[in-house]
């Protein structure tokens with residue numbers, strides 16, 4: 772069985788500079804279009820209501836959109852800094 776996967780490749784940036792927060796670079800990216808695993812992309816789930824009947828309710832994971840996005844933050848920091 773074949774599956775599609777999204778792979779993030781981490782490579783050091785071309786230029787860096789020490790920031791006040793101790794990082795030397797920060798990269799933020801988003802990837803969209805991941806099928807919501809809770810509702811399987813439908814945007815809703817079936818639940819019992821107070822009368823014991825099944826009803827469609829908005830998926831609380833994807834808020835009814837049926838898909839999720841991934842926000843990927845990479846922070847570059849000194850690795851085992853040596854104090855002089």
Ligand SMILES: [Zn+2]
Nearest residue numbers: 807810830833
């Ligand atoms: Zn969902």
